[in-house]
Amino acid sequence: MLIHLESGACPSGVTEDTVDDLAKECYQSRRYTIETDAGWRYECPECEKEFTKLSALYQHVEDVPACSHLANGDGCLAKLERFMASRL
Numbered sequence: 001m002l003i004h005l006e007s008g009a010c011p012s013g014v015t016e017d018t019v020d021d022l023a024k025e026c027y028q029s030r031r032y033t034i035e036t037d038a039g040w041r042y043e044c045p046e047c048e049k050e051f052t053k054l055s056a057l058y059q060h061v062e063d064v065p066a067c068s069h070l071a072n073g074d075g076c077l078a079k080l081e082r083f084m085a086s087r088l
Helices: 002-007 016-025 054-063 065-071 076-087
Strands: 033-036 039-043
Touching: 002 016, 002 054, 016 054, 016 076, 039 054, 054 065, 054 076, 065 076
Parallel strands: none
Antiparallel strands: 033 039
16 A cells, blocks of 8 residues: 555555655654654664665565564554554
């Protein structure tokens, strides 16, 4: 779903900018974003791998067992998913 929204092709009008704005608005954002010289990026809080797209961070946590807990239960990405679902 995130890849679809980030593509800008969704009839709803949601774009990558919308996704990024919501991700930064979420109270959990300090856990999965980092400031850089060029602005900010997404970062896996478990292994510190950086990503330019939120969908890439979610794919990472789905593929890496040591990081998967972040998208489940009370993990910060699970909380972000609930936050975004309530806003979109």
